[in-house]
Amino acid sequence: MLDPVVAHLVAEKPAILDRFARYLRIASVSTDPAFSDSMEDARRFLLARLQEIGLHGVRMLDAGSGQPAIYGEWLGAKDAPTLLIYGHYDVQPAGPLEKWVTPPFIPTERDGRIYARGASDVKGSTLIALETVAAFLAVEGECPVNVKIILEGEEESGSPSLPEIVSRHSEVLAADAMLSADGGRGSLDGPTINVGMRGLARLEFSVITAEKDCHSGKYGGAIRNALHEMAALVASLHDHNGLVVVPGFDAGADEITEERRRETAAFAFDEAAFLGDIGAQPRGDGAYSMRERLTLMSCIDVNGMWGGYTGTGSMTVIPQRASAKLTMRLAPGNSPQQALDAVEAHLRNGLAPGCRFLVHRSEAACMPYTLRADHPLVLAAQTVLRATAKSEPVLIRHAATIPIVSLFKEKLGLDTLMFGFHLPDEDIHAPNEFFRLTSFDEGFNAWPRLLRELSKFAPNALRG
């Protein structure tokens, strides 16, 4: 028997797609001040829609500066859990316009796909969540769970205001768990549930070997060169297979058990295709699969390194200063503090005598995150996806970091189920981004069921 809310969404699909098109026409690029009017338009569009579907307390939440978030709530489900639903209304810049087949802010349907900037990231999945709430209120006059919706306006700019928004409005945002429209499906081949991601830490450092740049004719061979010392330090982070050799760097990380390895292997992953897409060479000694290295092990990448003369031609200088920026992805169990301490100590220990070392640790760090496999959010998602996708969902960990998940865990104690319906090939952050029309069908089928499943749990059960 078809769920009446699902039936309503299916019937409303033409109207929803019309709203989707109107939403996509708003060029809500948060990183470029030239688009500030469009950001305003996007907020008006969402505020009006949240009002229209019957949410309460619809308003903007801000941090005193930056782009405000949009908020609305429906809290009429007595004794049921409260779910904070997260999405973002800003989009990436369109990038090189000449590479778009049709203009980025004129949504165009081709081959069952809607092409537009923001279609996949993340306006499509956001509308699925909103329309689900709208459909419950329209059809049943109520939701099975309490709902608080927060739609951020700076996700594509690194969420600079979100920590302050969450801190200022922590009582408003209090909930039992979070559902994120961002964080899409992991595979074209079958259902997945994201049960974790790596953490992130950032470090910038410089090596100084003299008070000024010196002439290589006068001093060459007699004095230290900052670029040589920098190279030695950076080279000392990895072995020749590209594996991290910094003592203590991954000491706190969870053991890679046979069970973990089996879970990881359950996700079909084509290593050759993964490398081939970018023409890259693999790191590692073969002891672990690429997927294991990506999700269960911490890593270090130097993101930038510079010093001396980098213009055209040649300059016979012995540079006195060299600098590097690095980021670390942190395995479950590791922490930014531990990883940064280990790397900083290793670099200091490796420094040649008498050389100076300057270091800056970024505040913008994220803990790794794990949603345990028997968490009600996972159990509910499994039940839903088994029914709708007709196959057993694979639990996967993300290689990347999703800062909002760490943020809401840290500030509000919320676990997050990522339940977006975008797919990994939809060219987000690139020209010709698209969203599949069939993903609306799949989302309409799944989201109402998810809210019903979650309503079966006691509010406390969803908390950690």
Add this chain to the structure above:
Amino acid sequence: MLDPVVAHLVAEKPAILDRFARYLRIASVSTDPAFSDSMEDARRFLLARLQEIGLHGVRMLDAGSGQPAIYGEWLGAKDAPTLLIYGHYDVQPAGPLEKWVTPPFIPTERDGRIYARGASDVKGSTLIALETVAAFLAVEGECPVNVKIILEGEEESGSPSLPEIVSRHSEVLAADAMLSADGGRGSLDGPTINVGMRGLARLEFSVITAEKDCHSGKYGGAIRNALHEMAALVASLHDHNGLVVVPGFDAGADEITEERRRETAAFAFDEAAFLGDIGAQPRGDGAYSMRERLTLMSCIDVNGMWGGYTGTGSMTVIPQRASAKLTMRLAPGNSPQQALDAVEAHLRNGLAPGCRFLVHRSEAACMPYTLRADHPLVLAAQTVLRATAKSEPVLIRHAATIPIVSLFKEKLGLDTLMFGFHLPDEDIHAPNEFFRLTSFDEGFNAWPRLLRELSKFAPNALRG
């Protein structure tokens, strides 16, 4: 008995200093097109003076483009050697004007020094040579040797046209040896004779690990990072003491014999002061003195290294390309070809599997140069300096490279005696450059004697 030519120079000193001041007022900066009128003025000044003192064939020698050189000759000394006298009329840019006590192109006398850009490098020493020839012709109506004077206009720009000028005018410039007004005295403490210099070779290379920059969240730990590979390659050039460990790099270099070491030690050199001036840290394991490393051993310096994101803040990128520029100073016996081959092979061998390597060797290479201790140029300089400086001259090798010496050796087969009278503390290439008035006295005393000494040799004896 005072040499009449020396006596004439001493008597003419006020007029010569007046000419020096006029010459210094000409802002002959070759690197900046804004000074092209002044470059023209400097050429007019020199052409007029060479005519005035009685040289023949006074004209400009050019390469079809760039700044022409000034030329003049006196070839009336039958059976005597022919000396090509080298200087340059261009000067370094003045640099930060606010750091000059008096303006750079208004020569000012303070404490027995003339302050002006180009005073030490190399207008003062150039005038000493010119005025010596002028004094011979004025007093004796002839020179003891045949003289060809070439004054270059692009030395401070790296002499881009000089090879072509020398090639085009090789018959005009044919001589038995060269005397250079550039290449000054090595020490404030006593006379020195430059008997060699290191060679120079240049290499730029890049490492490419993927077709595009990749996101460290998606790929971190699974793929090679061009900056890591670059760091490993650069680090592999030296051991932890900063000594080169590239196989074959210095294989052809002359053995560092006990005799060489004694010669090197004869030059007083304060290692602590040398390092202290620039706040630098030493390379080396103590097996060789700093002066030995600077003059008898080849070295490598990376002059620039870059890749990835180098702006403010953080970018989670795995760079696909990293680049470095390096120069090598080459010990006597080494060669650019050999050194470049060794370094390139070492880098290629060290490359991680599958990574791409791009390399560019610069054409602008110089052989190391040695003037043997029993060469007539050295013997003549010793005789002169013993008499005028009243102490035994120390034979020293230069750590740096003097490309014109290699050039004239290679193209015309000439050995070069550097016989400038500037001193190493005169802030060349820096604000408040100066030249000591006493250096004129010392130069006036020495240059006439040098030409007389050289006239005693058969022309053939000066050739190699």
